[in-house]
Each structure stands twice: as C-alpha cells, then as structure tokens.
Amino acid sequence: MTDRSGAPVVVGVDGSPSALHAVRVAAREAAARHRPLRVVHAFLWPMLGTPLGPVAAALPDSELRDEAGKLVQEAVDEARKVDAELVVSGDVVEGGPIPVLLRAGRDAALLVLGHRGLGGFAELLVGSAAVQLAARADCPVLVVRDEPRADGPVVVGVDGSALSNEAIAFAFAEAAQRGTDLVAVHAWLYPATPAFREAYGDIMPLVYDPQELRAEEERVLAEAMAGWAERYPQVRVRQKLVAANAARALVEESTGAQLTVVGAHGRGSLGGLLLGSISHAVLHHARSPLAIVRHRRGADAD
Structure with missing residues (x-):
C-alpha cells in the first residue's frame, strides 16, 4: 500500500478559467489538509491544435512547450495568492490528460479538476473520460464547478x-x-x-x-x-x-x-x-x- 502521509493535492490545469478556478479551490484544500499542492499540465501537442510535422522532433524546446510552462507558472502563482505559505510545485508532463492524471493520482491525497476546460481537458468530464478518472484514480477526485459555498453541510x-x-x-x-x-x-x-x-x-x-x-x-x-x-x-x-x-x-x-x-x-x-x-x-x-x-x-x- 502506498504511503500517503506526505501526499500532495494534485490539480489538473489547461489554461482555461475553469482550471484556474480549480487551482484556487485546490490551494484551499491543500492548505486545510496541511499538504503541498502539485499543479499538473498534460502536454500533448496534437490536442493543442499543432499540425503534424517537424515540430514533433523539437517539441521539448518549442514555443508550445514554453507556453505550457507559462501556463503552469500562472497556475502556481494563482495558488500562492490563496496562501502565501503553501508549498506549490508545477509540472508539464507529456501525455494525454487521462493517463497523466491517473499517474499523478497514484501518489496524491486528492485530485482536483475543473468542470470545463480547453485543449486536452475540453472533454474531461464528458462521456467516458470522467468515468475513467472516477473509476480508476487511486485517490478521491474532486470536481469543481462554481465557487464553493462557505456554509452548508x-x-x-x-x-x-x-x-x-x-x-x-x-x-x-x-x-x-x-x-x-x-x-x-x-x-x-x-x-x-x-x-x-x-x-x-x-x-x-x-x-x-x-x-x-x-x-x-x-x-x-x-x-x-x-x-x-x-x-x-x-x-x-x-x-x-x-x-x-x-x-x-x-x-x-x-x-x-x-x-x-x-x-x-x-x-x-x-x-x-x-x-x-x-x-x-x-x-x-x-x-x-x-x-x-x-x-x-x-x-x-x-
């Protein structure tokens, strides 16, 4: 059994407003649990609208990769606005959203997702993708919609x-x-x-x-x-x-x-x-x- 005593809260991001909202919620969840936050972006260039061609060979050094890094950094900065003391890291991981998040969930205390997204996460909660993550992730999955209520049960x-x-x-x-x-x-x-x-x-x-x-x-x-x-x-x-x-x-x-x-x-x-x-x-x-x-x-x- 995996030791999760120091497991982070993981949040998937894609640059959409929904994902940034999920980052803020994930930051609050991580702070409340006294755990670090890990921001993950699944980088799969065909899903970003990149045409097939020589760009694949230079993908790690391409402008698309740089943009992915900026996207993650924006999310990390957003998380730190929620709690300046929160330990936050960010990763650009090559692969499709489902396998990337499933791997990230193996060592996570909680996996946080926005309800809607762009690019590789656009269909994340529609059809089979949601079932795959919910049924196969090795940690609880938190799906974020609107701003959570501060009261209520x-x-x-x-x-x-x-x-x-x-x-x-x-x-x-x-x-x-x-x-x-x-x-x-x-x-x-x-x-x-x-x-x-x-x-x-x-x-x-x-x-x-x-x-x-x-x-x-x-x-x-x-x-x-x-x-x-x-x-x-x-x-x-x-x-x-x-x-x-x-x-x-x-x-x-x-x-x-x-x-x-x-x-x-x-x-x-x-x-x-x-x-x-x-x-x-x-x-x-x-x-x-x-x-x-x-x-x-x-x-x-x-």
Whole structure:
C-alpha cells in the first residue's frame, strides 16, 4: 500500500478559467489538509491544435512547450495568492490528460479538476473520460464547478456497500475539517432488501410490504452510519431516507451543500452511480463540488 502521509493535492490545469478556478479551490484544500499542492499540465501537442510535422522532433524546446510552462507558472502563482505559505510545485508532463492524471493520482491525497476546460481537458468530464478518472484514480477526485459555498453541510450518498463506507469516511473527515454538519442520503426505488438485490438484482417482487421495506432501508442506513458519530463527535449528523432516484436526490441535496460525496461504484439505487445516466446527472447537475471516492489500489480486485 502506498504511503500517503506526505501526499500532495494534485490539480489538473489547461489554461482555461475553469482550471484556474480549480487551482484556487485546490490551494484551499491543500492548505486545510496541511499538504503541498502539485499543479499538473498534460502536454500533448496534437490536442493543442499543432499540425503534424517537424515540430514533433523539437517539441521539448518549442514555443508550445514554453507556453505550457507559462501556463503552469500562472497556475502556481494563482495558488500562492490563496496562501502565501503553501508549498506549490508545477509540472508539464507529456501525455494525454487521462493517463497523466491517473499517474499523478497514484501518489496524491486528492485530485482536483475543473468542470470545463480547453485543449486536452475540453472533454474531461464528458462521456467516458470522467468515468475513467472516477473509476480508476487511486485517490478521491474532486470536481469543481462554481465557487464553493462557505456554509452548508457535507452531503454523502449511502447504499450500504463497502465503497459507500469509504465515501462515508471521507465525508466525515471533510465535515470535521470544515466544521460543518453531515447529511447522509440513502435513496431507493426497488421494493427489495439489499440481500434480495444482491442475489437477484433489481427485480421487483410481486408482493411486498411497504412498511417492511422502509424498515429494511432504515436498517441499511443506520448500519452504514453506525460507529462514525463516536469517531467524529464534533460532527452533527442528519440521516435522510428518500424513496426516489438516487441521482435526483443527491442533486437536490447538493443545492445547499459545501460538498457532495459519492462512491465510484455501489449497489442498489446508488449502484453504477458513475455509469450511464446517473453519472451524467450528478456530474452535470450537482450544485456543489463533487468528490468521488473509490477503493485504494490493492483494496479491490481491479
């Protein structure tokens, strides 16, 4: 297992206003965690609009490379405006955004991305690229949209899975660090217990008792949250059980949140949260920064 005791916060930049906004957020996150900040630009000249030709041979010394260095330096300077004491480094790394950021995430405490970008990051959070980073990064991924709220709770999606527990752990740590409340949201649509879903999938039984169903879902939420209040007594917790689409429930809760936290995979109503329509709904419509948490390398069979 990688030692992350001195791991930096990593932020991907491309020169866009969205990326600079992500740098400011990443700087605040690094300062709050007492960690260094690493600014990374993925340098792939065809994605910068450079025509194929002899420039490739001289790429390290080209004007494009110099411009990439200036872009990173601008981001480093922006981070230092947030906190003059923050240790900040910047790197221009050759390669596509996805592999570059995945490598950077191996030794990171947190990977921060802007919602929209230019050049190589233009499609970073559209389609398969977002799924790749969220599902494969070895650290939590923080997707930044508008200016984060200074107040409001941390919201976390809960489904009773092992990965959901990791998301809960991250959310509690964030709430404690921010000095705010935690709202744990458990949503379901199918009238079946977790054991039934695990055995048979999301198959609706012909007959069910709504009260028994709700009691079972309450148990799932209570068990998932058990023990955390003792570990974080300073965090006030509100458990919210919702008979609704999970993505819709989380998007609605994100309206007043400082941060929304989800697991990269789950089961039941949160299963496949970062796949298909649910992932697009959360990534494109959450009204707060979104943290996506998955198993560390070695913690699963990937």
